[in-house]
Amino acid sequence: MKVSIGPKTMALPTPTWLVGTYDADGKPNLMTAAWGGICCSKPPCLTVSLQKPRHSYAAIMERQAYTVSVPSESQAAQADYCGIVSGRDHDKFERLGWTPVRSELVDAPYVAECPLTIECKVVHVKDLGMHTLFVGEILDVKVDEAAMKEGNPDPTLIRPMIYSPSDRSYYGLGRLLGQGFSIGKEFK
Known part of the structure; x- marks a missing residue:
């Protein structure tokens, strides 16, 4: 019973x-x-939702761009730190010893040390209430060569994290369960 x-x-x-x-x-x-x-396949788009008081909110509104760097499990503490302090008062790149890389496609930096980066230009902004939804058209995805397998990003090498809102905790990626658009064919 639920x-x-x-x-x-x-x-x-x-x-x-x-x-x-x-x-x-x-x-x-x-x-x-x-x-x-x-949120969209063609054109490829990715959303992030931010609250208006956040330092990054004004930056996205002004520059109409953002990047998403996907940290690895080994970077969990650094990723958490970036959500604890404000960029108004702290230089997060300097504190973490990370390298900001200027995107050649959008007016936003990304983290050199993260295995996967997505560069987005804002194409839609929607006020939802407490959060504002930014829809960014993906202009490029950059992946560390060491995190690639057969020409694609390999989640077992990237080791992305998930966040659980219910217990406010970070978790690692689980085991491979099967190939998409394949394992369900037994029910056809």
Whole structure:
């Protein structure tokens, strides 16, 4: 039997992403975000949702761009730090010893040390209430060569994290369950 817990942000999994922006002074900044995902295939688009008071909100509105750097499990503490302090008061790249890389496609930085990066230009902005939804058209995806297998990003090498809103915890990726569009064929 299921138990009702009411309307909550309990969709699982949610990502652990580092949203990269330049602030009004041109300083690179990161914020940890869990509210986001792929929202369109053609053109390829990715969303992130931020609250208006966040330092990154104004940066995205001004520059109409953001990046998403996907940290590896080994970077969990650094990713958490980026969600604890504000870029208004802290240089997160400097504190973490990370390298900000200026995107050649969008007006936003990404983290050199993260295995996967997605570069987005804002194509839609929608105020939803507490959060604003930014839809970014994906202009490029960059992957560390060491995290590739047969020409594609390999999740077992990237080792992305998920965030669980219910217990406010980070988790690693689970085991391979089977090939998509294949394992369900037994029910055809």
